[in-house]
Amino acid sequence: MPSADRRTTFWVALLAWVGCTADSYELAARFGDDVALRAGTYEVELGSPEMLGFLVRRAATVGGPVHRARSVGSLLATRAAEVRTSMVAHCQVTGQLAARLGFDPAVRECLTQTFARWDGRGEPAGLAGEDIALPVRVVHVADLAEVHHRIGGVDGAVAELLRRRGASLDPDVVDALIDHAEPLLDGLPDESSWAELIAADPAPRPLRNAELDRALEAIADFVDLKSPWFTGRSREIADLAAAAATKLGLPEADVQTVRRAGLLQGLGRTGVPNTIWDKPGPLTELERERMQLHAYYTSRVLRRMPALVDVAEVASMVQERLDGSGYHRGISGSAIPMTARVLAAADCYHALTRPRPHRPARSAAQAALDLRAEAAAGRLAPDAVEAVLVSAGHRAHRASVSPAGLTPREIEVLSLVAQAATSRQVAQQLGISPKTVGNHIERIYQKIGVSTRAGAALFAMEHGLVVRSPAP
Template identity: 40%
Template sequence: MDISSVPLLDVIRSLSFVGDLAMGQPTDHSPRAAWIAGQLARAVGADDATCRQATAVALLRWSGCTANAPEFAQLFGDDVSGRKALLAIQSSGSSFRSGTRRRGSAFHSLSSIHCEVSGDIAAQLGLDEATQFALRHLFESYDGSGAPDGLSGDRIPAAVFMASLAGDLEIFNRLYGLDQACKLIGQRADVLYPLSLAKPVIANASQWLAALEDDPTLSGPCSLDAAFSGRTTSLEILAHVIDLKLPWMTGYSLRVAQLARDAAHQLGLDAPRQQQVYRAALIHGMGRAAVPNMIWDTPGKLAESAWERVRLVPYWTGRAARQIGSLSGEAEVASYAYERTDGSGYYREARAEGIPIEGRILAAAAALAALCVARPWRDAFAQDAAGTLLMAEADAGRYDADVVRALLKTPRPDKARLPVAPVTGLLTQRERDVLRWISLGASNKVVAQKLSISPSTVRTHVESVFRKLECSTRAAATLKATQLGLL
């Protein structure tokens, strides 16, 4: 069995967890909204397929958040707080649209990135075409004022309206109480979504919210388990989505996973524990979504308030263990990614005896991979230099020395077992070079300088890459190319 193959619902739950963190929402927001969306579909007599689509769209509604985080950061500074504020706007139309009204074409450009990536995620998860189409049109409005395509009325899938209504009810009830939530939904009827769907939400809101309060873990009557039972998917997609938040981290989580797996093998861990280390490494960055890009991109020492947010990254990853089913053990291991054997790590400040061997492996692998990746404030270290630095840290007591020695015996990143592109000739070598640089966030001008070609030539290659990968944004191209093994 593929060591990265896991139940489909657990990957979708994990994506919803990351999305809720990125949107500044409680981490049970999307699962609660998904249950409400499913109830709405049943209340209006929808068939089982539509019920599943409404549930899936509500769970994956924010899955494209990491993709446009760099653009959101440019507009709002704090991309997490900016999104949280948008969702709280009490408007009769789209909060997203009204919150970006004075920022030119931001609504359409940000929507396009988000929707394209959300649809691609659904495709890679193996969800049906109707669900993919709905996720590609998340910000459409019933009156035609939405994005990305300005669809209106019945041209918009019912699942989009159901997910939007469920999300509005969950957020507005939490922020402003049930009466105001119902009032706002009534104001948005026939603007964002049809009145025929808004009415049953208002009529059943009290009953549905009470049911959720009686089943806070969504493990009883409000369980979502039946919607995707028996299906599996690859866990790598989650790692790639996590890494999209910061362009300079493209492919980082997969590199950490490969290093950790090979070190676990060197240390003699059995196959199930190697598998757990690999999976934990793939998801160890889940909590990163809660920290705004402006903090991650800050050169030099962080302010104490910013540092406190960074310290909570592994805490949030550990919290995910409570709601992602079969991956709970991996999430627990992943929460040790930044602990140090001398107690100087975070968030627990655990010492060697309190850190499981899987956690010590992951911590060292993450550190080595990070040293080999360029950051906005420093260049990447060469492999040998990175190994020397990490060994010095181990000698000083901050990492397990045996783990580091095993880690340094693993294949170099350029020789590690990378996924093989199904169609190796899909892109030319020059197109792959250009794609690699734009995936890391480089502008066309910078790519031209790096490759000693003209900006117009870069633009031609970018257009060709987008055409061949059937995408229109950098984020979507990065996600698809990473999944195909082209990066």
């Protein structure tokens, strides 16, 4: 292939399926678990009778008897016309993403042919044979080969390609791959490698600073297409968290990390089916476990990119809580940096003030009360909560002006600990038990985000909390 076509093929292969978020909501409403639906489509031919049968079987499992009957009847009567509409939506938004990322018209045109078939039975209807761009034909073969290689090895991939040769797939491209199946397929790694991917890029174009931010904003928008309940969520969280980080006086580099983490904190949601995100009732225990995987998926995706390691760390902590009750790692206290504390508070506030399928939105006033209650319970950082609320337009809370939400007793304990007093000495001076002192110290360390006496002493000095005992 000419070098220009090779470049186009590289980017079409990477971008062709990002449009899946565009139609997840509608597909899940009709066919159930959208992740399982897409996995199942690799077993059937696009546009074939077996594909229609597959869709009918899926539709027959969703909703009550009347809903199922109507869904099945509509599919049969229209020969799954609504699925073609879904394909059009997928291609449109993928093309929009390519345009926003600055790709040339050749890449964007190829993306409109993502669901084309060699025999013309795909989408756009009638587009067939060599009228389909060569990069698209290559990607179709590579896509199917990769999936069936994971399932059945080289023999499984070859058998599936031969079954579809001349129907959905270009015979010449199939033959080219089969002629070199062993060296091509046996060399595939078990997991994708970021280094290998970058090395394969025919024309690398690094993104830096504002250009990178625009790309991350585009990703955030496409992630939020996963469900109408999330529309605009990532940008709004990012802006709120960045504003709060600025109010807290965090360094500019940390503010930038917080905003980027806010844009990407929802990335892992694409790996969780819409039957969970859009469920109008409470989740089962199994559904809740699947839902909580989204933070893990975010971490797995972003950690592959060296330039975003710091962002990955913060983005994947969005559901962690100071008392260890969060997910996905269940970390607590000083293990959660201030950047992640701010993002968690912003995420929580935004979620409370937006409707969800199982509840209406809370008022801003009620959300502020709820957020402060989370801080009082030791789950969210009080200073991060106050910064988020002020950034969201609320008045600063005047009931407690102590840093990190420390109580008067905790300030007394911190002051003595900072001066190297032992738990027994603190207990004697304050007239409480050593065990109670230990409990106070644990909470103090969680609130101020440290794990050592030296860290506590530095915090106390920074905030003017070291009170010297009067000389005897």
